[in-house]
Amino acid sequence: SQTIHQWPATLVQPVGSPLSLECTVEGTSNPNLYWYRQAAGRGLQLLFYSVGIGQISSEVPQNLSASRPQDRQFILSSKKLLLSDSGFYLCAWGGQLQETQYFGPGTRLLVL
Amino acid sequence: KQEVTQIPAALSVPEGENLVLNCSFTDSAIYNLQWFRQDPGKGLTSLLLIQSSQREQTSGRLNASLDKSSGRSTLYIAASQPGDSATYLCAPLEDYKLSFGAGTTVTVRA
Numbered sequence: 001s002q003t004i005h006q007w008p009a010t011l012v013q014p015v016g017s018p019l020s021l022e023c024t025v026e027g028t029s030n031p032n033l034y035w036y037r038q039a040a041g042r043g044l045q046l047l048f049y050s051v052g053i054g055q056i057s058s059e060v061p062q063n064l065s066a067s068r069p070q071d072r073q074f075i076l077s078s079k080k081l082l083l084s085d086s087g088f089y090l091c092a093w094g095g096q097l098q099e100t101q102y103f104g105p106g107t108r109l110l111v112l
Numbered sequence: 113k114q115e116v117t118q119i120p121a122a123l124s125v126p127e128g129e130n131l132v133l134n135c136s137f138t139d140s141a142i143y144n145l146q147w148f149r150q151d152p153g154k155g156l157t158s159l160l161l162i163q164s165s166q167r168e169q170t171s172g173r174l175n176a177s178l179d180k181s182s183g184r185s186t187l188y189i190a191a192s193q194p195g196d197s198a199t200y201l202c203a204p205l206e207d208y209k210l211s212f213g214a215g216t217t218v219t220v221r222a
Contacts, residue, residue: 090156
């Protein structure tokens with residue numbers, strides 16, 4: 001069966017520090033991968049998606065970037081965090097057909 | 113850009129009452145629509161998926177309807193239980209991307 005992992009689970013970082021969040025998927029190959037952010041009191045916003053290794057599409061201009069170094073690994077990064085980067089970050093995967101997406105447990109990021 | 117609205121934003125009911133959660137979306141050219149559940153501080157759990165060609169989908173006490181042409185979906189939860197307390201999210205899918213509403217937070221009182 002397929003499993004999706006995210007780490008760390010929680011993170012407290014000072015403003016201006018770098019960020020690296022990791023997401024890995026097991027039990028499937030060539031998945032579409034997604035990064036979402038959920039700010040306090042707001043809906044989920046799609047940040048990045050990837051249909052293959054090295055292929056990244058950005059949905060909103062921001063302080064963040066994403067990379068996909070391996071088929072089942074998706075990384076969210078920042079060189080310098082802003083206060084507004086605080087939120088709950090969710091990784092998801094979906095198949096090549098447009099069926100459901102499966103979400104990871106999330107990373108809660110607090111930037112102080 | 114797809115805009116998703118969920119009404120009401122919050123709902124509190126006594127145990128046993130039926131729940132009706134509404135979702136509207138602006139772009140009807142969707143591939144499917146999904147309903148998710150989110151518990152506090154947790155990820156999302158898929159509840160139901162309705163294909164764009166379907167009008168209705170059922171799973172246990174859950175029933176979701178879809179009127180694609182009018183951009184509406186409704187989630188019905190029968191005989192609510194305290195364990196149904198969570199935030200429910202509606203998400204239409206188009207071009208492999210989900211768009212989310214802000215959700216309806218449900219509290220079922222024992």
